[in-house]
Amino acid sequence: MLSLVTFLVIGVVVGASGKIPDSMAWLPDRIITIGLVFLLMVMGAQLGADPEITANISSLGQQAFLLAAAAILGSIVAAYAVERLMLWMRTRSQARQDREELVP
Amino acid sequence: MMRLALISIVVGFAAGFFFLSAEYLQWMDGLVDAALAVLLFGVGIDLGRTRGLFRRVRAVGLWAVIIPLSIAGGTLIGAIGVGRLLGLEVWEAAAVGSGFGWYSLSAVLIAQTYDVSLGALAFLTNVLREVLAVLVIPLVAARLGKIVAVAPGGATAMDVTLPIIAKSTDAETALLAFISGVVLSMMVPAAVPFFLRLAAG
Numbered sequence: 036m037l038s039l040v041t042f043l044v045i046g047v048v049v050g051a052s053g054k055i056p057d058s059m060a061w062l063p064d065r066i067i068t069i070g071l072v073f074l075l076m077v078m079g080a081q082l083g084a085d086p087e088i089t090a091n092i093s094s095l096g097q098q099a100f101l102l103a104a105a106a107i108l109g110s111i112v113a114a115y116a117v118e119r120l121m122l123w124m125r126t127r128s129q130a131r132q133d134r135e136e137l138v139p
Numbered sequence: 140m141m142r143l144a145l146i147s148i149v150v151g152f153a154a155g156f157f158f159l160s161a162e163y164l165q166w167m168d169g170l171v172d173a174a175l176a177v178l179l180f181g182v183g184i185d186l187g188r189t190r191g192l193f194r195r196v197r198a199v200g201l202w203a204v205i206i207p208l209s210i211a212g213g214t215l216i217g218a219i220g221v222g223r224l225l226g227l228e229v230w231e232a233a234a235v236g237s238g239f240g241w242y243s244l245s246a247v248l249i250a251q252t253y254d255v256s257l258g259a260l261a262f263l264t265n266v267l268r269e270v271l272a273v274l275v276i277p278l279v280a281a282r283l284g285k286i287v288a289v290a291p292g293g294a295t296a297m298d299v300t301l302p303i304i305a306k307s308t309d310a311e312t313a314l315l316a317f318i319s320g321v322v323l324s325m326m327v328p329a330a331v332p333f334f335l336r337l338a339a340g
Contacts, residue, residue: 039175039248039252039328039332040162040179040180040328040329040332042176042177042179042180042183043180043183043328043329044183044248044250044291045180045183046179046180046181046182046183046184046186046187047183047184047186048183048187049180049183049184049187050183050186050187050188050189051187051188052187052211054186055188059189059227060310062181063182063184063185063188064164064181064185064319066177066178066180066181066184066256067178067181067182067185068143070174070175070177070178070181071144071147071243071244071247071332072143072147073147074171074174074175074178074247074250074251075144075147075151075163075243075246075247075262076147076148076150076151076154077151077167077174077250077251078148078151078246078247078250078251078255078258078259078262079147079148079149079150079151079152079153079154079155080151080152080154080155080162080164081151081155081244081250081255082148082151082152082155082159082187082255082256082259083151083152083153083154083156083157083159084155084156084159084164085155085255085296087256087258088256088259089156089274092244095256095259095260098225098227098260098264099260099264099266099267100263100267101192101221101224101225101298102218102221102222102225102232102235102260102264103264103265103267103268103271104221104235104267104271105217105218105220105221105328106214106217106218106236106264106266106268106293107217107222107271107272107290107291108212108217109210109212109214109215109216109217109218109220110209110210110212110213110214110217110290110291110293110320111213111279111283111290111291112213112294113210113212113213113214113216114206114209114213114287114289114290115211115283115284115287116209117202117205117206117286118283118285118286118287121202121286
């Protein structure tokens with residue numbers, strides 16, 4: 036698993052080095068698409084060949100719906116807190132500016 | 140991409156269901172490992188090539204990092220909380236949640252390095268996250284504020300859900316959404332293996 040992240044890091048370094056010309060920009064996209072199609076097919080085959088999974092596929096869907104809804108809800112609550120913080124800091128710095136203008 | 144991903148899984152599923160046996164599939168392990176390595180190399184190049192990201196981040200300031208990190212944190216708390224109720228292990232639920240909507244990558248990472256049924260759950264969860272995000276973003280933008288509208292899409296805020304965010308908010312928020320989506324996308328290929336390692340104990 037460590038080696039997988041190593042490949043990721045090597046990719047980032049190669050991509051950020053600017054050594055890949057724009058004329059080759061399609062290459063990483065193509066690599067990703069082909070890799071994902073192949074691996075998703077293998078995942079599909081592994082799922083199809085496993086009788087325990089095929090029997091429970093609808094309960095998997097229900098779990099996924101609840102997890103997705105919870106993930107969205109959690110992220111909304113966190114982003115709402117950050118937005119409040121941003122507004123609070125903005126009004127506070129505005130108030131300080133106003134004070135400084137009043138008291139020279 | 141979603142149609143292509145669904146077709147790939149359905150074709151594979153049919154092959155697995157009707158023709159291939161589990162023993163036969165084990166022979167592909169070496170090929171799967173090689174494909175994962177090549178895939179992550181490609182993902183890395185793509186992320187590394189993101190032009191002008193640092194310039195844009197500097198224009199937005201520290202919020203460009205705080206917002207995606209808080210979205211990641213909220214996502215993980217939500218996924219772990221409901222995951223526990225559903226009987227998932229803490230780190231398994233965290234791995235599923237840390238797809239942040241990038242269903243294809245999170246699913247194959249989990250299916251091929253940890254457990255295929257958890258990979259299927261990650262695929263469905265993150266596909267549904269994208270679908271639900273498309274539905275709730277306009278509502279969230281109107282009721283809770285523009286910044287909050289960046290959250291539901293997670294990593295997809297840089298591509299699939301970006302037009303919807305842009306339409307429901309303004310140009311400044313759209314830029315923030317793009318940056319947040321890129322940062323979350325960068326976290327996916329690192330966070331998923333990290334939580335899987337914790338799950339494996």
